[in-house]
Amino acid sequence: MSTEYVLGNNAEELARLKLQHDLWKTELVRLWSLSKLGEAKDILDLGCGPGFTTLDLATYVKHACNITSVDISENFLNYLNLQSKNLGPGQKLVTHKSYIEQLQLPKKDFDVAFCRWLMIFVQDPPMAIRAIAQHLKPKAQFILQEYVTYDSMDLVPHSKMMKPIVDAIFKSWKDQGGDPNQGKQLPEWLEKNGFKILHLEPVAKFALPSDPLWQWPNSFYKSFLPRLEKNGYLTSEQVKNFFTEWDEAKNNPGTYFIAPTVINIIAEKK
Numbered sequence: 001m002s003t004e005y006v007l008g009n010n011a012e013e014l015a016r017l018k019l020q021h022d023l024w025k026t027e028l029v030r031l032w033s034l035s036k037l038g039e040a041k042d043i044l045d046l047g048c049g050p051g052f053t054t055l056d057l058a059t060y061v062k063h064a065c066n067i068t069s070v071d072i073s074e075n076f077l078n079y080l081n082l083q084s085k086n087l088g089p090g091q092k093l094v095t096h097k098s099y100i101e102q103l104q105l106p107k108k109d110f111d112v113a114f115c116r117w118l119m120i121f122v123q124d125p126p127m128a129i130r131a132i133a134q135h136l137k138p139k140a141q142f143i144l145q146e147y148v149t150y151d152s153m154d155l156v157p158h159s160k161m162m163k164p165i166v167d168a169i170f171k172s173w174k175d176q177g178g179d180p181n182q183g184k185q186l187p188e189w190l191e192k193n194g195f196k197i198l199h200l201e202p203v204a205k206f207a208l209p210s211d212p213l214w215q216w217p218n219s220f221y222k223s224f225l226p227r228l229e230k231n232g233y234l235t236s237e238q239v240k241n242f243f244t245e246w247d248e249a250k251n252n253p254g255t256y257f258i259a260p261t262v263i264n265i266i267a268e269k270k
Ligand SMILES: C[S@@+](CC[C@H](N)C(=O)[O-])C[C@H]1O[C@@H](n2cnc3c(N)ncnc32)[C@H](O)[C@@H]1O
Pocket: 003, 004, 005, 009, 017, 021, 046, 047, 048, 049, 050, 052, 053, 070, 071, 072, 073, 076, 098, 099, 100, 101, 115, 116, 117, 118, 121, 122, 123
């Protein structure tokens, strides 16, 4: 298995993840506020990437705590280690390079596990869920924010190019063993592998071209579509036509972007 996930782990992807994090932070903190994260002392941040979530977990918790952040990307973990000086008093960070499916930490009594936009890239989510369960205390919470109907992504009212783009994204993620719609099955997989679902909700968003959120799909297409072209999932003409349509859409009255729907889950270890 490659340690570079389908979107890459270079400086451009790191910058995209930062922008994405900033634009989605309100939703993240709102989900955390529904959980018992505020009382947690030992926290797992799974598929942490460069750790923007790790630093915010620490800020959210405020008190002394231990956070263990796990990812397959050494680049991202190195970046996070450099930021650990920004943690609060008594807050400690351990970074660990591993596939979630193969997670093996000496500590088995974490209070909370968290992941965002990880399970959609994981090859064997039930195996990952079992590995996570083994690291949690009974009644610990597992908080997830993932995609549920990624194909709800659209540019309306007049996009011809969005369908082939979404199809190519699905194909490339699936070829690496993930699935953008993996969130649909997560409640069942969690229930069958040691968890009870406490909370489920969708997060649906629209963006007008003038909204800050417009920059989220914009940065994703600008960084990922050239990769899809390079790897043969899209032709250069498809990419060119998409960007023509995307850039012109800003001037069309009534245009808006429909974001891929997210699923928020809070589960409890049985
Ligand atoms: C879209 S990024 C999300 C990063 C972070 N969770 C956030 O919300 O900003 C997905 C991350 O999952 C990591 N990843 C993908 N598959 C993984 C796996 N099987 N085990 C561990 N990490 C994985 C990637 O390296 C990447 O850092």
